[in-house]
Amino acid sequence: KIFVTFVAAHCLHCRADDEPDVTTLHHLESMNCGKTWYWFRFASYAYDPTGERGITHIGKMDMDAYVDVQMLLQAMGSFSTDCPNVFGGRSWRCNSELPYCPPKDCGYPVDNDFRKYAGGKPGCWSYMQGGFYFMSRLMARDVARRDGWWDRQSIKCEPEDAIAGRAIDTWGRQGPHRRCVSVVNLRGQEVIWHPDLPGYWEPSDDPLNKPA
Structure with missing residues (x-):
């Protein structure tokens, strides 16, 4: 099952009893x-x-995005991993000269492993295109903990989706043992529609200059 709610903010004491989906x-x-x-x-x-x-699992979706729910459920149903930490969406990257983007030549995760990249360079990471992505609930709780890296970094107001990916990378490297993170990469599966560059299911060019 998938449960959907419209998420609003900037209202500390508001209630919307007549809007149960908000x-x-x-x-x-x-x-x-x-x-x-x-x-x-x-x-x-x-x-x-x-x-x-x-x-x-918990996700976020932009108002100008569309998710084919049946295709998403099929992708999730066919995905298998021994790692309890899951990060799903369309793997993305941006201009490495920008401080909030992954290092140059990292590319995308290999074999659904967020820690493994074709470039083979140490310090590689990636993120998900912002139209829609999701995380396993317990990983989200830990990555988004109060006073954690993601919380502190948010005050800089950098592109939120790149920062979310970096937060997962930082979390995975913390502690005495590197934490596993499995990737459900939905690129090319026509699960998510979002107006990227040409506004199609998949952009015709690699989105190096579009951070979110």
């Missing part, structure tokens, strides 16, 4: 200044997998 966050409304971080943190606690709904 979630109001206690956070400033913004594009790049922490709303995405706050949503993943909020949702990871609000939706308990032992409760009635049993939420296992």
